[in-house]
Amino acid sequence: MTTSAVQTSRGPVTRKDVARYAGVSTAVVSYVVNGGPKNVAPGTEAKVREAIRVLGYRPNAAARALKLGSSETIGVVVPDNTNPFFTQLAHAVEDAAAELGFGMVLTNSDGSLTRERKNIRTLAARQVDGVFLASCVFDPDVTELEASEIPSVLLNNAGSPPGINSVGVDLEAGARAAVEHLIGHGHTNIGLAIGTNTGNQLDGREVGWLATLRDAGLPDGPMLHGPFTRPGGYEVGKRFLSMANRPTAIFASNDMQAIGILRALHEAGVRVPEDLALVSFDGSLDSEYSWPALTTVAQPVKAMAEAAVQALVGKGRGDELKHQILSTELIIRQSCGCK
Amino acid sequence: MTTSAVQTSRGPVTRKDVARYAGVSTAVVSYVVNGGPKNVAPGTEAKVREAIRVLGYRPNAAARALKLGSSETIGVVVPDNTNPFFTQLAHAVEDAAAELGFGMVLTNSDGSLTRERKNIRTLAARQVDGVFLASCVFDPDVTELEASEIPSVLLNNAGSPPGINSVGVDLEAGARAAVEHLIGHGHTNIGLAIGTNTGNQLDGREVGWLATLRDAGLPDGPMLHGPFTRPGGYEVGKRFLSMANRPTAIFASNDMQAIGILRALHEAGVRVPEDLALVSFDGSLDSEYSWPALTTVAQPVKAMAEAAVQALVGKGRGDELKHQILSTELIIRQSCGCK
DNA sequence: CTGAAAGCGCTAACAT
DNA sequence: ATGTTAGCGCTTTCAG
Numbered sequence: 001m002t003t004s005a006v007q008t009s010r011g012p013v014t015r016k017d018v019a020r021y022a023g024v025s026t027a028v029v030s031y032v033v034n035g036g037p038k039n040v041a042p043g044t045e046a047k048v049r050e051a052i053r054v055l056g057y058r059p060n061a062a063a064r065a066l067k068l069g070s071s072e073t074i075g076v077v078v079p080d081n082t083n084p085f086f087t088q089l090a091h092a093v094e095d096a097a098a099e100l101g102f103g104m105v106l107t108n109s110d111g112s113l114t115r116e117r118k119n120i121r122t123l124a125a126r127q128v129d130g131v132f133l134a135s136c137v138f139d140p141d142v143t144e145l146e147a148s149e150i151p152s153v154l155l156n157n158a159g160s161p162p163g164i165n166s167v168g169v170d171l172e173a174g175a176r177a178a179v180e181h182l183i184g185h186g187h188t189n190i191g192l193a194i195g196t197n198t199g200n201q202l203d204g205r206e207v208g209w210l211a212t213l214r215d216a217g218l219p220d221g222p223m224l225h226g227p228f229t230r231p232g233g234y235e236v237g238k239r240f241l242s243m244a245n246r247p248t249a250i251f252a253s254n255d256m257q258a259i260g261i262l263r264a265l266h267e268a269g270v271r272v273p274e275d276l277a278l279v280s281f282d283g284s285l286d287s288e289y290s291w292p293a294l295t296t297v298a299q300p301v302k303a304m305a306e307a308a309v310q311a312l313v314g315k316g317r318g319d320e321l322k323h324q325i326l327s328t329e330l331i332i333r334q335s336c337g338c339k
Numbered sequence: 340m341t342t343s344a345v346q347t348s349r350g351p352v353t354r355k356d357v358a359r360y361a362g363v364s365t366a367v368v369s370y371v372v373n374g375g376p377k378n379v380a381p382g383t384e385a386k387v388r389e390a391i392r393v394l395g396y397r398p399n400a401a402a403r404a405l406k407l408g409s410s411e412t413i414g415v416v417v418p419d420n421t422n423p424f425f426t427q428l429a430h431a432v433e434d435a436a437a438e439l440g441f442g443m444v445l446t447n448s449d450g451s452l453t454r455e456r457k458n459i460r461t462l463a464a465r466q467v468d469g470v471f472l473a474s475c476v477f478d479p480d481v482t483e484l485e486a487s488e489i490p491s492v493l494l495n496n497a498g499s500p501p502g503i504n505s506v507g508v509d510l511e512a513g514a515r516a517a518v519e520h521l522i523g524h525g526h527t528n529i530g531l532a533i534g535t536n537t538g539n540q541l542d543g544r545e546v547g548w549l550a551t552l553r554d555a556g557l558p559d560g561p562m563l564h565g566p567f568t569r570p571g572g573y574e575v576g577k578r579f580l581s582m583a584n585r586p587t588a589i590f591a592s593n594d595m596q597a598i599g600i601l602r603a604l605h606e607a608g609v610r611v612p613e614d615l616a617l618v619s620f621d622g623s624l625d626s627e628y629s630w631p632a633l634t635t636v637a638q639p640v641k642a643m644a645e646a647a648v649q650a651l652v653g654k655g656r657g658d659e660l661k662h663q664i665l666s667t668e669l670i671i672r673q674s675c676g677c678k
Numbered sequence: 679c680t681g682a683a684a685g686c687g688c689t690a691a692c693a694t
Numbered sequence: 695a696t697g698t699t700a701g702c703g704c705t706t707t708c709a710g
Contacts, residue, residue: 012408012488014687025697030689037690041695061464062410063687065401066702069351082624087426091447103461105444108430122442126400149351230628259628266630285421289569289598291605291630353703364681369705376706380679402703405686 013057022051033059065127073103074312075123075131076155077116081108083228083256084284085299086134089155092305093132100313102129111227113137124150130312153308159201160323167307167324174297174328175208175251178279181295181330182249183216185277185337190221191247193236193257195228205253205281221247226257233260241268249277249336255287258294258335273337283331292334300326352396361390372398404466412442413651414462414470415494416455420447422567422595423623424638425473428494431644432471439652441468450566452476463489469651492647498540499662506646506663513636513667514547514590517618520634520669521588522555524616524676529560530586532575532596534567544592544620560586565596572599580607588616588675594626597633597674612676622670631673639665 015033019026024044031038032048040048051057065071074097078086094104105128109116116135123131133145134155142164145152153165160166182190192209206223213220224239226232233252237260240250252258258280262272270276272292280287283298307324332338354372358365363383370377371387379387390396404410413436417425433443444467448455455474462470472484473494481503484491492504499505521529531548545562552559563578565571572591576599579589591597597619601611609615611631619626622637646663671677 016687026688027690027698028696034689039695044695058460058464060405060466060687062401062404062466064689066399066405066704067688069702071401081426081430082423084421084423087420091420094447103444103446103465105442107442108433121397125397126442230624234628262630263628263632285569286625289573289602291601293602355703365704366681366706373705378679383679399703403705405688406704408686
């Protein structure tokens with residue numbers, strides 16, 4: 001029994017080993033591995049491939065990144081990956097990036113601006129080719145990003161922040177659709193559950209909610225602030241319930257809050273939608289499996305991810321800044337009173 | 340007004356630029372940045388730090404990784420990041436890794452073995468210092484990992500797979516706790532909802548469920564297979580409902596299935612826990628906000644992540660293989676009939 | 679305490 | 695079609 005010449009033993013296999021084994025130069029190995037920039041004779045290519053297979057060669061991405069100045073990776077910063085909306089967004093980004101041969105590294109800032117900045121710095125050091133920032137706040141500190149000189153896009157932002165690409169959703173229109181639907185069910189006292197992290201900018205959902213109410217000649221409903229989380233929604237829900245002028249319908253500005261509100265309602269024995277109707281925002285998977293299933297304003301997660309990836313590493317990149325606003329879609333389920 | 344000598348313009352700032360600006364050698368810059376391996380005079384250090392600040396220097400992680408043969412990163416492969424259990428696990432890994440100065444890159448295999456393998460390969464190329472594999476299957480193809488020669492640990496695995504570290508949870512004991520609790524509520528016909536992806540190995544939850552029933556002198560309950568997802572649970576739930584000998588309690592082997600089952604139950608007007616009790620497995624956040632809240636066997640996500648990170652890059656690494664089995668905790672809420 | 683320099687693995691321009 | 699080689703930015707040994 002002949003021992004094969006393979007030396008799996010001594011450290012990792014480099015391109016040099018492959019070259020030696022195949023009896024060619026290192027350049028040829030590169031050409032084969034990268035499919036260019038030069039052509040290689042079929043016979044030679046076969047030899048190289050065989051060597052790669054036998055030796056178990058794996059290109060070293062760090063070396064490649066160093067040489068190329070690009071890691072073929074994009075970084076993503078989300079405030080909270082416990083929120084299925086961001087999870088799904090990240091997943092969509094991963095897919096869209098993979099399509100173009102890019103990897104993704106995902107970081108969480110857990111709602112902390114400090115962490116957000118730190119994550120951006122770490123990503124920059126990692127030579128990512130771009131970063132997507134879904135910030136905790138509406139007007140994030142973009143200076144860190146600008147300083148890093150790496151292309152970036154603000155995800156989940158509907159403004160037109162200066163100096164940076166953005167893709168977001170028409171929050172105001174989405175809110176209008178939700179509130180109009182509720183009005184269509186005959187509600188006249190419609191509350192709003194909204195986030196605490198609005199920064200200086202006004203949340204489009206608040207604007208849309210209020211405008212729709214006024215356009216319909218209805219009084220402003222009660223508005224409550226809370227974190228965009230299940231517990232946050234739970235607290236908000238209890239506070240709505242204890243109001244003297246309790247609303248008969250609530251527009252929750254994200255699914256997590258809505259799910260928290262639902263819990264508060266269930267615990268109090270308030271029936272949804274009979275006693276109190278609910279429409280939420282995001283269209284995450286969770287909204288489909290709550291009880292009752294949530295009527296929700298769905299964000300086009302896939303389209304957002306694709307637009308962002310295109311803006312960063314697609315063909316049109318490097319052009320002037322783009323601010324893309326995508327539209328939402330009202331998904332009718334049971335929590336609003338339909339069916 | 341003097342223009343500063345800073346040249347933010349021409350490409351990224353390298354360590355050489357910093358050295359020149361500070362009037363020292365590149366080695367000294369390294370010493371300062373890395374806090375070693377040599378000491379630097381305080382005055383010199385100050386100059387270097389100033390240069391770094393002024394120039395906006397950021398170390399190039401790719402170069403560092405190339406030189407060191409380590410990217411100070413660990414890779415994680417999960418089957419489905421839509422499942423909050425994995426999301427939370429990944430988050431815990433991110434935290435535990437950050438603690439030791441490691442970054443994390445998360446990849447999804449979407450339940451596909453092919454993707455799983457591809458992800459492992461990609462991670463290996465990225466020079467990650469270790470990979471955590473939460474596989475889609477119980478006995479994953481570890482050859483890919485072994486071939487890559489990068490240290491790895493199987494997460495979420497309760498066996499003692501040869502040639503690889505593992506950390507998992509005592510599924511059987513967890514299942515026993517769940518089923519015993521149900522028996523304590525007087526149930527005698529207890530069904531099991533379990534996954535489809537058990538591979539060759541028997542799922543400990545099935546073993547525990549069956550053993551507990553038999554130990555109590557109860558007949559084997561009905562068992563149904565379905566994907567570990569909400570829709571999977573929904574289907575399973577409908578099938579349970581249509582059974583001639585419908586169980587009065589179900590042990591669902593993960594939270595997602597339980598949530599799907601809950602939907603099926605609600606739609607059919609079956610009350611939980613009055614008409615049918617439910618206990619699930621995982622203890623993810625979602626289980627707390629379903630209606631009713633799920634009594635669930637919680638996995639110690641944080642401890643698992645820490646154990647895994649320690650096994651990979653902690654001080655004891657490189658020692659012989661470790662197979663760690665952690666224990667679960669039954670969290671009592673409402674779906675079982677308590678309170 | 680500081681500096682010079684080798685070399686990590688890879689790519690691609692330039693030679694043959 | 696294939697080979698040679700410089701150099702990406704960094705770390706660290708070895709010399710001063």
